[in-house]
Amino acid sequence: MTTGSKLVLASTSRYRRELLSRLRLPFEVLAPNVDETPLPGETPSATALRLSVLKAQAAAETHRDALIIGSDQVLMLGAEQLGKPGDYERAFAQLKKMQNRAMVFHTALTLLNSRTGSRQTRDVPTVVHVRPLTDAQIDAYLKKEEPYDCAGSAKSEALGIALMERMESADPTALIGLPLMALTEMLAHEGVDVLTWPAT
Template identity: 45%
Template sequence: MATRSYPTIYLASTSVYRQQLLAKLIPEFNTLKPDVDETPLIGENAEQLVKRLALAKAQAVAQGLSEGLVIGSDQVAVFNCDIIGKPHSVGNAVAQLTRFSGQSVTFLTGLALVNAQSGNAQVIVEPFNVCFRDLSDAEIKAYIEKEQPLDCAGSFKSEGLGISLFNRLSGDDPNSLVGLPLIKLNQLLLNEDVNVLLK
């Protein structure tokens, strides 16, 4: 079967986690850092936030390009109606995991694909639920010391030792928990006539 060429793919993120995930689907792509203020708007809920930021990141990169497809993504955790972001400090990470112990937390990942040439934009929000087991203070502190998950929403790395914190995971795509739902991304690419199997 003849292979087909497709537009240059850009990832609007410098996250090594998202880069590693995208490489499973598309071996060759460019990464560019979007200049986007991630502050939530007044009255904005979690789904609206990740959807807006994913699109804003993709559009910020796309506006500087003449062609190509730009992928934007954003993720937050939601617990008891509160939006939980990246902890950025050990103290915040301890507080987040302590709060999550024995509880179920929903992670929402916004995903956008923007065609820089046509301006066409597709945006979806992918939910994923995580049920934490009962965690002791010693376990929480030991985990944070081992993996330093300070740049991860929810204070864990599910692709690493963070898996030891859970009782159960539920959702359509475990990749979304790391920050890039590949199943939905593949569908968005197919909508743009890009089939990664026929490259």
């Protein structure tokens, strides 16, 4: 980051804030106002990528000299898109449907330099295979975890890992919502080495 520039996370997700804090870089958080409705005929990957770009662009309107991070995640179970359940009943229904099946999380990342207009984007997919689950196990998990603000109702960074048989991904942080390996590479292209920042 050049002198005077900022790192901005265009997201309201506490999970993304927690992930970004792992890199130990100073950053600001901005809530982007973006319509997240998929477009007709749009693939899940295209939806996630488009929304990550829109979130970064929304933040750029008020941050003209910043590196802006936009991210979005779309969860697919077969041909069905699953969102955040919001309550116990919907979460139970999601997990009941997901058990003994594989689902795909498309986690898109955009890094936008609002000063130069340079933009990097990437989709980091994660395939998660869910174990066979009994109703009692689903009920116990939901009462312990209450993952109602999490797409698919399963938090891999907490007890939700017990629901999963295996996962396939190039970056384990992608599943939580922000692919830090990809972000580290993107930041390096903008001259930010997270290991040596701040420069001495």
